[in-house]
Amino acid sequence: MGAKPFVSTIAPGVRLCASQTDRFKTGCISFTMALPLEGDIAANAVLPYILYRSCRKYPDFSCLNGVLADLYGATLSAGVSKLGEAQVLSVELTSIDDRFALEGESISQSCAELLLDLIFDPDLDEDSRFREEAVQREKRLLIERMESELNDKRVFALRRCVEVMCADEKYGLSRYGTHEDIKTLTGERVLNAWQNMLKTAVIQIDMAGSGASENIADALRKQFLPIERNPAVIETVFIKTTKEPRNVEEKLPVKQGKLVLGFRTGTLDASDNASAFKVMTDIFGGGTYSKLFANVREKMSLCYYCSARLTRHKGVIFVQSGIESEQALPATDAILDQLDAVKAGKFEEEDIKASKMSMTDHLRSIEDSPEDLIAWYASQIFESELKTPERESQLINAVTKDEVTAAANRVTLDTIYMLSGTGEAQTDEV
Template structure:
């Protein structure tokens, strides 16, 4: 990696360049970060997809496609995700590195101009987004929600999170609800677009083999035209421990039961105990050598799959498993027993080393793709210190056995969600 540069463009707008000449491509992204809210989630979620369709300069798919083709087959992408209690709306342009342009064109500068035109100058008609594109994106976003509903593993995880965080913004679906999307009208989209430009915390990123200077200047000039901004308060509520266990069983036409257990870990970004909690979760259920995999799945054959994941922004850990309904109670008991094993320090050094090796390898491979690097640095947005993956790996390697035990003893069970087939009951 050649270098990382970070500087502010204006209030609430941060520019970050991660330059690495080993890539033959580059990527420019604008991430608009706003507080997650049931009232605005749906209209916000529609915007990146709607904006990526066209701009005033390239007012339809054909003209926009022609321009992307001229830039050596560049591409535009839109995405919506959650980062703690925040909704992240992303627009990205990807293309070849400048040094591969046949006529010496500045592809990075041209893509920055294109992304600015998409973000700042959409093809509004009488102040509204075109109706055909608006209706199409509403339909496609509702189809995205349907696809997540159809994937029962994803659905069960989302239901557990929604129940666990019912009183927190994190409990809202990243796209909002289908009914909310169906109710969105075009004037609301125009107002939401203006509100985002004025209040969102914005992370601009340039990654790969790219000179960041023309990209920075392009966005700086665009934001100058907006005038002053007032950035929204982008904080995440962290519930440190669970006061009681909430158990919910739902029935659906499924062949395989799903058991998802939500835990409060007592540790979240930017706490200094995050590396120890991350390693604890890996040792408990994050690798093929973990206690959940080797015992609950392999030795006892209670689950088709069983794994743990730690969300450091929210300070929660989820254990997801596919279970036959007759085994659901035994699986839950064994998952909790394996957590107690970690709490009591009943693990050996080989388990610790395997967990460390797995995590450190995942950090090393982040730099193999622009997408991996982008997700990593986006996750660092609210950290007290923006780390490089190598620094995070060093922190993991420095975690002690006692710190793992301490991290496990901060964990409390909050929610148990069971998805069972029609006519079945979790025993």
């Protein structure tokens, strides 16, 4: 346990990170591909979804899903996310370990081959473009996926706060592109995006399971051999502080209001005092021992949830809470009071200890889940040296109280976003 993964460079900007272990019942393999959050964002965003739905060998998605069922219900997933001002595309395949195959076949081998087919050998038409019908389907699904963010008001309010706060930065853009850009997508634009991704994306392939990584490393090298790699340089702009906090209120017919406070950490880059900021954010609004939980929820009964999250790749912290719409002011004051308390060092050694214990506990448990382990390493796609969860624990444990207050004192409020109710929602039973 806690062993370093085997890391191997496959091509410029492409590396394989394999954690070999037999303690899991499954094997898991994922492709993470990072691009600058610019250019044809919509075409990039549709890529993981169009790639995971078919390939030249299995052009029909029903047939592909039949193959996955035959592989003992292997699960295939795709996603798009933001990591700082990078657009990160991912495709992941999980299957049961070979030792549970009923006829002694190699499931892991078949799964690895299938994943390579999906990424490198898509189902193209006679003009070597993505098929119009597939593009049409994925356009609709992507637009619906994007618009469905409205359904979860917690997610929606956070997205709106990011859009308002970072309106003049790339980070304010949707990871899916605009509605208009998705609507006008063509097979040709998707093809360009696919070729561009293979040439320029920073790519990490992560594996966790009992399978040996040599075969997959060889197969990957073969796939990348004909590709002229020119990996993109991805940079994120860090805004140190804002002069005057913005205050935005929007209304929707909801029963509970959602308050989001956006802060700038004042950091210069993702690694600037990273551990101190992690501990500080946790003391402020992490677990049930945090300032926000203990005071805003437990003491003041203002909400069911109130928590803070650090996005160190952009140098921002967001505090989220679900409250009565008319409680926006007292809740904002209560949250800011708690931040002031952390800035003033009004917390005990015991509070730091609780945070560190909880954080290192989570870190150790990463090793117990193949999905978590893969996500842990995939999130380090831009780091030259991969950190084990154990190494991260050591860094967390080394943080001092002074470092925590120093970090807190660099934090400034940027945006107060409030999603309020209109009092119009109703139930009609027919």
